[in-house]
Amino acid sequence: xxxxxxxxxxxxxxxxxxxxxxxxxxxxxxxxxxxxxxxxxxxxxxxxxxxxxxxxxxxxxxxxxxxxxxxxxxxxxxxxxxxxxxxxxxxxxxxxxxxxxxxxxxxxxxxxxxxxxxxxxxxxxxxxxxxxxxxxxxxxxxxxxxxxxxxxxxxxxx
Amino acid sequence: xxxxxxxxxxxxxxxxxxxxxxxxxxxxxxxxxxxxxxxxxxxxxxxxxxxxxxxxxxxxxxxxxxxxxxxxxxxxxxxxxxxxxxxxxxxxxxxxxxxxxxxxxxxxxxxxxxxxxxxxxxxxxxxxxxxxxxxxxxxxxxxxxxxxxxxxxxxxxxxxxxxxxxxxxxxxxxxxxxxxxxxxxxxxxxxxxxxxxxxxxxxxxxxxxxxxxxxxxxxxxxxxxxxxxxxxxxxxxxxxxxxxxxxxxxxxxxxxxxxxxxxxxxxxxxxxxxxxxxxxxxxxxxx
Numbered sequence: 001x002x003x004x005x006x007x008x009x010x011x012x013x014x015x016x017x018x019x020x021x022x023x024x025x026x027x028x029x030x031x032x033x034x035x036x037x038x039x040x041x042x043x044x045x046x047x048x049x050x051x052x053x054x055x056x057x058x059x060x061x062x063x064x065x066x067x068x069x070x071x072x073x074x075x076x077x078x079x080x081x082x083x084x085x086x087x088x089x090x091x092x093x094x095x096x097x098x099x100x101x102x103x104x105x106x107x108x109x110x111x112x113x114x115x116x117x118x119x120x121x122x123x124x125x126x127x128x129x130x131x132x133x134x135x136x137x138x139x140x141x142x143x144x145x146x147x148x149x150x151x152x153x154x155x156x157x158x
Numbered sequence: 159x160x161x162x163x164x165x166x167x168x169x170x171x172x173x174x175x176x177x178x179x180x181x182x183x184x185x186x187x188x189x190x191x192x193x194x195x196x197x198x199x200x201x202x203x204x205x206x207x208x209x210x211x212x213x214x215x216x217x218x219x220x221x222x223x224x225x226x227x228x229x230x231x232x233x234x235x236x237x238x239x240x241x242x243x244x245x246x247x248x249x250x251x252x253x254x255x256x257x258x259x260x261x262x263x264x265x266x267x268x269x270x271x272x273x274x275x276x277x278x279x280x281x282x283x284x285x286x287x288x289x290x291x292x293x294x295x296x297x298x299x300x301x302x303x304x305x306x307x308x309x310x311x312x313x314x315x316x317x318x319x320x321x322x323x324x325x326x327x328x329x330x331x332x333x334x335x336x337x338x339x340x341x342x343x344x345x346x347x348x349x350x351x352x353x354x355x356x357x358x359x360x361x362x363x364x365x366x367x368x369x370x371x372x373x374x375x376x377x378x379x380x381x382x383x384x385x386x387x388x389x390x391x392x393x394x395x396x397x398x399x400x401x402x403x404x405x406x407x408x409x410x411x412x413x414x415x416x417x418x419x420x421x422x423x424x425x426x427x428x429x430x431x432x433x434x435x436x437x438x439x440x441x442x443x444x445x
Binding site for chain 1: 159160161162163164187190191194195197198205207209211257258260261262263264266267347348349
Protein backbone atom coordinates (compact mmCIF):
# COMPACT_ATOMS: atom_id res chain seq x y z
CA UNK A 1 0.00 0.00 0.00
CA UNK A 2 1.65 3.22 -1.20
CA UNK A 3 0.45 6.03 1.01
CA UNK A 4 3.09 8.65 0.29
CA UNK A 5 4.07 10.67 -2.75
CA UNK A 6 6.94 12.96 -3.69
CA UNK A 7 5.51 16.25 -4.89
CA UNK A 8 7.10 19.30 -6.45
CA UNK A 9 5.63 22.75 -6.18
CA UNK A 10 6.60 26.40 -6.08
CA UNK A 11 6.45 27.79 -2.56
CA UNK A 12 6.56 31.57 -2.36
CA UNK A 13 8.58 31.68 -5.56
CA UNK A 14 11.09 28.91 -4.75
CA UNK A 15 10.91 25.31 -5.97
CA UNK A 16 10.21 22.66 -3.32
CA UNK A 17 10.37 18.88 -3.64
CA UNK A 18 9.14 16.90 -0.66
CA UNK A 19 7.56 13.59 0.21
CA UNK A 20 4.12 13.85 1.80
CA UNK A 21 1.61 11.44 3.22
CA UNK A 22 -1.32 11.27 0.80
CA UNK A 23 -3.59 11.97 3.78
CA UNK A 24 -1.71 15.09 4.89
CA UNK A 25 -3.28 18.48 4.38
CA UNK A 26 -1.44 21.49 3.03
CA UNK A 27 -0.97 23.28 6.36
CA UNK A 28 0.89 20.27 7.79
CA UNK A 29 3.28 20.30 4.84
CA UNK A 30 3.80 24.08 5.08
CA UNK A 31 4.65 23.74 8.76
CA UNK A 32 7.22 21.06 7.85
CA UNK A 33 8.72 23.66 5.49
CA UNK A 34 9.08 26.04 8.45
CA UNK A 35 6.17 28.30 7.49
CA UNK A 36 3.74 28.98 10.34
CA UNK A 37 1.70 31.87 8.90
CA UNK A 38 -1.10 29.50 7.87
CA UNK A 39 -2.51 27.88 11.01
CA UNK A 40 -5.06 25.18 11.55
CA UNK A 41 -7.45 26.74 14.05
CA UNK A 42 -11.07 25.63 13.60
CA UNK A 43 -9.98 22.71 11.38
CA UNK A 44 -13.29 22.96 9.51
CA UNK A 45 -12.70 25.65 6.90
CA UNK A 46 -14.82 28.17 8.79
CA UNK A 47 -12.27 30.51 10.39
CA UNK A 48 -9.86 31.40 7.58
CA UNK A 49 -6.68 31.10 9.67
CA UNK A 50 -5.35 28.43 7.29
CA UNK A 51 -5.82 30.51 4.12
CA UNK A 52 -3.26 29.68 1.41
CA UNK A 53 -3.18 30.68 -2.26
CA UNK A 54 -2.94 27.75 -4.67
CA UNK A 55 -2.42 28.90 -8.26
CA UNK A 56 -3.58 32.33 -7.14
CA UNK A 57 -6.85 31.11 -5.62
CA UNK A 58 -7.58 31.21 -1.87
CA UNK A 59 -8.20 27.82 -0.30
CA UNK A 60 -8.57 26.55 3.24
CA UNK A 61 -5.23 24.82 3.64
CA UNK A 62 -6.57 22.58 6.39
CA UNK A 63 -9.21 21.14 4.00
CA UNK A 64 -6.84 20.82 1.06
CA UNK A 65 -4.87 17.63 0.50
CA UNK A 66 -1.18 18.51 0.15
CA UNK A 67 -0.88 16.12 -2.80
CA UNK A 68 -3.34 18.31 -4.69
CA UNK A 69 -0.69 21.05 -4.61
CA UNK A 70 1.67 18.93 -6.74
CA UNK A 71 3.04 21.10 -9.59
CA UNK A 72 1.08 24.11 -8.28
CA UNK A 73 2.16 27.62 -7.38
CA UNK A 74 1.65 28.00 -3.61
CA UNK A 75 1.81 31.32 -1.83
CA UNK A 76 1.44 32.05 1.88
CA UNK A 77 1.39 35.19 4.00
CA UNK A 78 5.19 34.90 4.18
CA UNK A 79 5.43 35.75 0.45
CA UNK A 80 6.84 39.26 0.18
CA UNK A 81 8.71 39.75 -3.08
CA UNK A 82 9.54 43.39 -2.34
CA UNK A 83 10.47 42.72 1.27
CA UNK A 84 8.05 45.30 2.65
CA UNK A 85 4.43 45.57 3.77
CA UNK A 86 1.77 45.98 1.09
CA UNK A 87 -1.23 48.34 1.12
CA UNK A 88 -3.44 45.79 2.89
CA UNK A 89 -0.94 45.10 5.66
CA UNK A 90 -0.26 48.82 6.17
CA UNK A 91 -4.00 49.49 6.37
CA UNK A 92 -4.55 46.78 8.97
CA UNK A 93 -1.84 48.37 11.13
CA UNK A 94 -3.12 51.93 10.61
CA UNK A 95 -6.72 50.94 11.43
CA UNK A 96 -5.79 48.63 14.32
CA UNK A 97 -7.64 45.85 12.55
CA UNK A 98 -6.37 43.12 14.87
CA UNK A 99 -5.66 42.56 18.51
CA UNK A 100 -3.93 39.23 19.09
CA UNK A 101 -3.11 38.87 15.39
CA UNK A 102 -3.76 35.15 15.12
CA UNK A 103 -6.35 35.55 12.33
CA UNK A 104 -4.54 38.39 10.54
CA UNK A 105 -2.63 36.37 7.90
CA UNK A 106 -5.89 34.84 6.69
CA UNK A 107 -7.64 38.21 6.65
CA UNK A 108 -4.80 39.86 4.73
CA UNK A 109 -4.75 37.14 2.05
CA UNK A 110 -8.54 37.24 1.67
CA UNK A 111 -8.63 41.04 1.48
CA UNK A 112 -6.01 40.98 -1.28
CA UNK A 113 -8.24 38.58 -3.21
CA UNK A 114 -11.28 40.76 -2.61
CA UNK A 115 -9.51 43.89 -3.83
CA UNK A 116 -8.17 42.03 -6.88
CA UNK A 117 -11.80 41.24 -7.76
CA UNK A 118 -13.45 44.52 -6.70
CA UNK A 119 -11.64 47.86 -6.73
CA UNK A 120 -14.09 49.62 -4.45
CA UNK A 121 -16.11 47.14 -2.35
CA UNK A 122 -19.07 48.32 -0.28
CA UNK A 123 -19.50 47.45 3.41
CA UNK A 124 -21.84 44.66 2.32
CA UNK A 125 -19.36 43.33 -0.22
CA UNK A 126 -16.64 43.30 2.44
CA UNK A 127 -18.76 41.59 5.09
CA UNK A 128 -19.97 39.04 2.59
CA UNK A 129 -16.52 38.24 1.24
CA UNK A 130 -14.96 37.97 4.69
CA UNK A 131 -17.80 35.96 6.24
CA UNK A 132 -15.46 32.98 6.31
CA UNK A 133 -12.81 34.74 8.41
CA UNK A 134 -13.31 34.81 12.16
CA UNK A 135 -11.63 37.24 14.56
CA UNK A 136 -12.21 36.18 18.14
CA UNK A 137 -10.99 39.61 19.34
CA UNK A 138 -13.94 40.98 17.32
CA UNK A 139 -12.06 43.66 15.40
CA UNK A 140 -14.59 43.45 12.57
CA UNK A 141 -15.42 47.20 12.42
CA UNK A 142 -11.72 47.99 12.14
CA UNK A 143 -11.28 45.30 9.50
CA UNK A 144 -13.98 46.91 7.33
CA UNK A 145 -12.24 50.28 7.73
CA UNK A 146 -8.89 48.71 6.85
CA UNK A 147 -10.28 47.19 3.67
CA UNK A 148 -11.62 50.56 2.56
CA UNK A 149 -8.33 52.26 3.36
CA UNK A 150 -6.43 49.57 1.46
CA UNK A 151 -8.72 50.09 -1.54
CA UNK A 152 -7.88 53.81 -1.45
CA UNK A 153 -4.14 53.16 -1.11
CA UNK A 154 -4.23 50.78 -4.06
CA UNK A 155 -6.04 53.36 -6.19
CA UNK A 156 -3.50 56.03 -5.35
CA UNK A 157 -0.65 53.66 -6.18
CA UNK A 158 -2.23 52.66 -9.50
CA UNK B 159 -6.62 11.34 9.25
CA UNK B 160 -5.60 7.78 8.47
CA UNK B 161 -3.33 6.91 5.51
CA UNK B 162 -4.86 5.91 2.20
CA UNK B 163 -3.89 5.24 -1.40
CA UNK B 164 -4.80 7.69 -4.13
CA UNK B 165 -5.45 7.09 -7.83
CA UNK B 166 -5.50 10.02 -10.24
CA UNK B 167 -7.13 8.89 -13.51
CA UNK B 168 -7.15 11.10 -16.59
CA UNK B 169 -10.73 10.40 -17.64
CA UNK B 170 -14.12 10.11 -16.00
CA UNK B 171 -14.60 6.69 -17.58
CA UNK B 172 -11.33 5.43 -16.15
CA UNK B 173 -12.28 6.87 -12.76
CA UNK B 174 -15.56 4.95 -12.71
CA UNK B 175 -13.67 1.70 -13.47
CA UNK B 176 -11.09 2.37 -10.76
CA UNK B 177 -13.81 2.79 -8.13
CA UNK B 178 -14.48 -0.95 -7.96
CA UNK B 179 -11.67 -2.79 -9.73
CA UNK B 180 -9.16 -2.59 -6.91
CA UNK B 181 -10.88 -5.13 -4.70
CA UNK B 182 -12.14 -3.02 -1.86
CA UNK B 183 -14.48 -0.26 -3.15
CA UNK B 184 -12.83 3.14 -3.37
CA UNK B 185 -14.45 6.51 -2.86
CA UNK B 186 -14.27 9.36 -5.35
CA UNK B 187 -12.82 12.70 -4.22
CA UNK B 188 -13.14 15.96 -6.16
CA UNK B 189 -12.61 19.22 -4.25
CA UNK B 190 -12.54 17.22 -1.05
CA UNK B 191 -13.84 19.94 1.28
CA UNK B 192 -16.72 17.83 2.61
CA UNK B 193 -14.80 14.55 2.68
CA UNK B 194 -11.88 16.17 4.50
CA UNK B 195 -14.20 17.14 7.33
CA UNK B 196 -15.42 13.54 7.60
CA UNK B 197 -11.89 12.14 7.43
CA UNK B 198 -10.66 14.57 10.07
CA UNK B 199 -13.55 13.62 12.32
CA UNK B 200 -12.67 9.95 11.82
CA UNK B 201 -16.15 9.05 10.57
CA UNK B 202 -14.71 8.31 7.11
CA UNK B 203 -11.50 6.25 6.99
CA UNK B 204 -10.93 5.33 3.35
CA UNK B 205 -8.29 2.81 2.23
CA UNK B 206 -8.38 4.07 -1.36
CA UNK B 207 -9.51 7.33 -2.94
CA UNK B 208 -9.94 8.08 -6.63
CA UNK B 209 -9.24 11.74 -7.37
CA UNK B 210 -11.31 13.29 -10.16
CA UNK B 211 -9.11 16.36 -10.39
CA UNK B 212 -7.14 15.22 -13.45
CA UNK B 213 -10.11 14.15 -15.60
CA UNK B 214 -10.97 15.82 -18.90
CA UNK B 215 -11.38 19.61 -18.61
CA UNK B 216 -14.78 19.60 -20.35
CA UNK B 217 -16.26 18.22 -17.13
CA UNK B 218 -15.69 21.67 -15.58
CA UNK B 219 -17.51 23.57 -18.32
CA UNK B 220 -20.75 25.54 -18.08
CA UNK B 221 -22.76 25.73 -21.33
CA UNK B 222 -26.13 27.08 -22.41
CA UNK B 223 -28.26 24.51 -24.22
CA UNK B 224 -30.49 25.31 -27.19
CA UNK B 225 -33.73 26.60 -25.66
CA UNK B 226 -31.99 28.29 -22.75
CA UNK B 227 -31.23 25.47 -20.32
CA UNK B 228 -27.84 24.84 -18.75
CA UNK B 229 -25.38 21.99 -18.93
CA UNK B 230 -22.87 22.13 -16.09
CA UNK B 231 -20.00 19.68 -15.78
CA UNK B 232 -19.75 17.99 -12.39
CA UNK B 233 -16.20 19.24 -11.80
CA UNK B 234 -17.21 22.91 -12.10
CA UNK B 235 -16.40 24.60 -8.80
CA UNK B 236 -19.21 26.24 -6.85
CA UNK B 237 -17.34 29.51 -7.25
CA UNK B 238 -17.34 29.19 -11.04
CA UNK B 239 -21.13 28.72 -10.94
CA UNK B 240 -21.48 31.71 -8.63
CA UNK B 241 -19.52 33.93 -11.01
CA UNK B 242 -20.99 32.58 -14.24
CA UNK B 243 -22.98 35.09 -16.27
CA UNK B 244 -24.64 32.16 -18.05
CA UNK B 245 -25.93 30.74 -14.76
CA UNK B 246 -27.11 34.17 -13.61
CA UNK B 247 -29.08 34.68 -16.81
CA UNK B 248 -30.60 31.20 -16.97
CA UNK B 249 -31.36 30.63 -13.27
CA UNK B 250 -30.56 33.56 -10.98
CA UNK B 251 -31.82 31.59 -7.99
CA UNK B 252 -28.68 29.41 -8.28
CA UNK B 253 -26.44 32.49 -8.20
CA UNK B 254 -28.26 33.86 -5.14
CA UNK B 255 -28.08 30.52 -3.35
CA UNK B 256 -24.33 30.27 -3.83
CA UNK B 257 -23.70 33.62 -2.10
CA UNK B 258 -24.35 32.06 1.31
CA UNK B 259 -23.32 28.51 0.54
CA UNK B 260 -20.32 28.20 2.87
CA UNK B 261 -17.49 30.72 2.27
CA UNK B 262 -15.39 31.89 -0.67
CA UNK B 263 -12.49 29.51 0.00
CA UNK B 264 -14.73 26.45 0.19
CA UNK B 265 -16.62 27.53 -2.94
CA UNK B 266 -13.24 27.99 -4.70
CA UNK B 267 -12.51 24.30 -4.20
CA UNK B 268 -15.80 22.41 -3.75
CA UNK B 269 -17.34 21.02 -6.95
CA UNK B 270 -20.93 20.75 -8.11
CA UNK B 271 -20.65 16.97 -8.47
CA UNK B 272 -19.26 16.53 -4.98
CA UNK B 273 -21.95 18.78 -3.56
CA UNK B 274 -24.68 16.72 -5.27
CA UNK B 275 -23.23 13.29 -4.51
CA UNK B 276 -22.42 13.88 -0.84
CA UNK B 277 -25.96 13.27 0.39
CA UNK B 278 -25.85 15.55 3.43
CA UNK B 279 -29.45 16.79 3.74
CA UNK B 280 -28.15 20.24 4.73
CA UNK B 281 -26.68 20.90 1.28
CA UNK B 282 -28.27 23.95 -0.37
CA UNK B 283 -28.36 23.08 -4.07
CA UNK B 284 -30.28 19.76 -4.00
CA UNK B 285 -33.57 21.43 -2.93
CA UNK B 286 -33.05 24.32 -5.36
CA UNK B 287 -32.28 22.03 -8.29
CA UNK B 288 -35.19 19.76 -7.39
CA UNK B 289 -37.51 22.77 -7.55
CA UNK B 290 -36.01 23.80 -10.91
CA UNK B 291 -36.69 20.32 -12.34
CA UNK B 292 -32.98 19.66 -12.96
CA UNK B 293 -31.45 16.29 -13.82
CA UNK B 294 -28.04 14.68 -13.42
CA UNK B 295 -26.40 12.43 -16.00
CA UNK B 296 -24.32 9.71 -14.45
CA UNK B 297 -21.69 7.37 -15.80
CA UNK B 298 -20.60 3.92 -14.64
CA UNK B 299 -19.00 0.90 -16.35
CA UNK B 300 -22.60 -0.36 -16.80
CA UNK B 301 -23.52 2.70 -18.86
CA UNK B 302 -25.07 6.11 -18.51
CA UNK B 303 -28.37 7.18 -17.00
CA UNK B 304 -30.32 10.35 -16.33
CA UNK B 305 -31.93 10.99 -12.95
CA UNK B 306 -34.01 13.82 -11.60
CA UNK B 307 -31.99 15.51 -8.84
CA UNK B 308 -34.83 14.74 -6.45
CA UNK B 309 -34.45 11.00 -7.19
CA UNK B 310 -30.77 10.90 -6.23
CA UNK B 311 -31.38 11.03 -2.49
CA UNK B 312 -32.72 7.98 -0.71
CA UNK B 313 -31.92 8.72 2.93
CA UNK B 314 -29.67 10.51 5.40
CA UNK B 315 -26.29 10.63 3.56
CA UNK B 316 -27.67 7.97 1.22
CA UNK B 317 -28.02 8.23 -2.54
CA UNK B 318 -29.16 5.83 -5.26
CA UNK B 319 -25.74 6.09 -6.95
CA UNK B 320 -23.93 2.76 -7.32
CA UNK B 321 -20.39 2.31 -5.91
CA UNK B 322 -18.94 2.78 -9.39
CA UNK B 323 -21.35 5.46 -10.60
CA UNK B 324 -20.26 9.09 -10.94
CA UNK B 325 -22.26 12.23 -11.65
CA UNK B 326 -20.97 13.54 -14.99
CA UNK B 327 -23.10 16.63 -15.46
CA UNK B 328 -26.14 18.59 -14.40
CA UNK B 329 -28.89 19.63 -16.79
CA UNK B 330 -31.07 22.57 -15.75
CA UNK B 331 -34.12 22.93 -18.03
CA UNK B 332 -35.07 26.35 -19.47
CA UNK B 333 -36.75 28.44 -16.78
CA UNK B 334 -38.86 30.54 -19.15
CA UNK B 335 -42.10 31.49 -17.39
CA UNK B 336 -40.83 30.23 -14.03
CA UNK B 337 -39.91 32.26 -10.98
CA UNK B 338 -37.87 30.80 -8.17
CA UNK B 339 -36.45 31.44 -4.75
CA UNK B 340 -34.49 29.62 -2.08
CA UNK B 341 -34.77 30.67 1.53
CA UNK B 342 -32.05 29.41 3.81
CA UNK B 343 -32.75 29.88 7.49
CA UNK B 344 -29.66 29.75 9.69
CA UNK B 345 -29.38 30.14 13.44
CA UNK B 346 -25.79 31.39 13.54
CA UNK B 347 -23.95 33.00 10.59
CA UNK B 348 -25.73 33.61 7.25
CA UNK B 349 -23.39 31.16 5.52
CA UNK B 350 -23.82 28.44 8.15
CA UNK B 351 -25.51 25.11 7.51
CA UNK B 352 -29.25 25.73 7.24
CA UNK B 353 -31.64 24.84 10.02
CA UNK B 354 -34.25 24.83 7.28
CA UNK B 355 -34.12 25.29 3.52
CA UNK B 356 -37.13 26.03 1.33
CA UNK B 357 -36.96 26.14 -2.45
CA UNK B 358 -39.87 27.38 -4.54
CA UNK B 359 -40.42 27.39 -8.30
CA UNK B 360 -43.63 28.79 -9.75
CA UNK B 361 -44.83 28.88 -13.36
CA UNK B 362 -46.97 31.95 -13.63
CA UNK B 363 -49.46 33.18 -16.21
CA UNK B 364 -50.13 36.80 -15.36
CA UNK B 365 -50.80 36.63 -11.60
CA UNK B 366 -52.03 33.05 -11.58
CA UNK B 367 -49.90 30.07 -10.54
CA UNK B 368 -50.11 27.30 -13.14
CA UNK B 369 -47.42 24.97 -11.75
CA UNK B 370 -45.68 24.96 -8.39
CA UNK B 371 -42.79 23.02 -6.91
CA UNK B 372 -42.05 23.50 -3.22
CA UNK B 373 -39.16 21.62 -1.60
CA UNK B 374 -38.07 21.54 2.03
CA UNK B 375 -34.59 20.46 3.12
CA UNK B 376 -32.20 20.42 6.09
CA UNK B 377 -34.99 19.24 8.38
CA UNK B 378 -35.80 16.06 6.48
CA UNK B 379 -33.55 13.14 5.56
CA UNK B 380 -33.80 14.03 1.88
CA UNK B 381 -35.06 17.09 -0.03
CA UNK B 382 -38.83 16.64 0.20
CA UNK B 383 -41.55 17.93 -2.12
CA UNK B 384 -44.46 19.71 -0.41
CA UNK B 385 -47.28 18.59 -2.68
CA UNK B 386 -50.23 19.67 -0.54
CA UNK B 387 -48.82 23.16 -0.09
CA UNK B 388 -48.08 23.38 -3.81
CA UNK B 389 -51.64 22.25 -4.54
CA UNK B 390 -53.03 25.22 -2.63
CA UNK B 391 -51.28 27.54 -5.10
CA UNK B 392 -52.52 25.99 -8.33
CA UNK B 393 -54.91 28.26 -10.19
CA UNK B 394 -54.64 30.85 -7.44
CA UNK B 395 -53.20 34.32 -7.16
CA UNK B 396 -50.92 34.16 -4.12
CA UNK B 397 -52.42 36.73 -1.74
CA UNK B 398 -52.06 36.78 2.05
CA UNK B 399 -54.89 34.30 2.60
CA UNK B 400 -53.52 31.80 0.06
CA UNK B 401 -50.01 32.10 1.49
CA UNK B 402 -51.32 31.45 5.01
CA UNK B 403 -53.18 28.34 3.78
CA UNK B 404 -49.99 27.23 2.02
CA UNK B 405 -47.99 27.50 5.23
CA UNK B 406 -50.62 25.55 7.15
CA UNK B 407 -50.68 22.86 4.46
CA UNK B 408 -46.89 22.53 4.58
CA UNK B 409 -46.98 22.35 8.39
CA UNK B 410 -49.54 19.55 8.22
CA UNK B 411 -48.02 17.44 5.44
CA UNK B 412 -44.46 16.88 6.61
CA UNK B 413 -42.86 15.85 9.89
CA UNK B 414 -39.52 17.58 10.35
CA UNK B 415 -36.57 16.27 12.35
CA UNK B 416 -34.46 18.30 14.76
CA UNK B 417 -30.67 18.55 14.86
CA UNK B 418 -27.99 20.81 16.36
CA UNK B 419 -29.35 23.66 14.22
CA UNK B 420 -32.82 23.57 15.77
CA UNK B 421 -35.41 21.34 17.38
CA UNK B 422 -38.15 19.68 15.36
CA UNK B 423 -40.99 21.84 16.79
CA UNK B 424 -38.95 24.99 16.09
CA UNK B 425 -38.30 23.96 12.50
CA UNK B 426 -41.94 23.02 12.06
CA UNK B 427 -42.97 26.60 12.99
CA UNK B 428 -40.24 28.02 10.77
CA UNK B 429 -41.68 26.00 7.90
CA UNK B 430 -45.16 27.43 8.34
CA UNK B 431 -43.80 30.99 8.26
CA UNK B 432 -41.07 30.63 5.66
CA UNK B 433 -43.12 28.80 3.04
CA UNK B 434 -45.09 32.02 2.57
CA UNK B 435 -41.93 34.16 2.58
CA UNK B 436 -40.22 31.92 0.03
CA UNK B 437 -43.24 32.11 -2.28
CA UNK B 438 -43.20 35.89 -2.00
CA UNK B 439 -39.48 35.77 -2.75
CA UNK B 440 -40.12 33.70 -5.87
CA UNK B 441 -42.69 36.23 -7.12
CA UNK B 442 -39.95 38.89 -7.23
CA UNK B 443 -37.26 36.55 -8.61
CA UNK B 444 -34.31 38.63 -9.66
CA UNK B 445 -30.73 39.21 -8.64
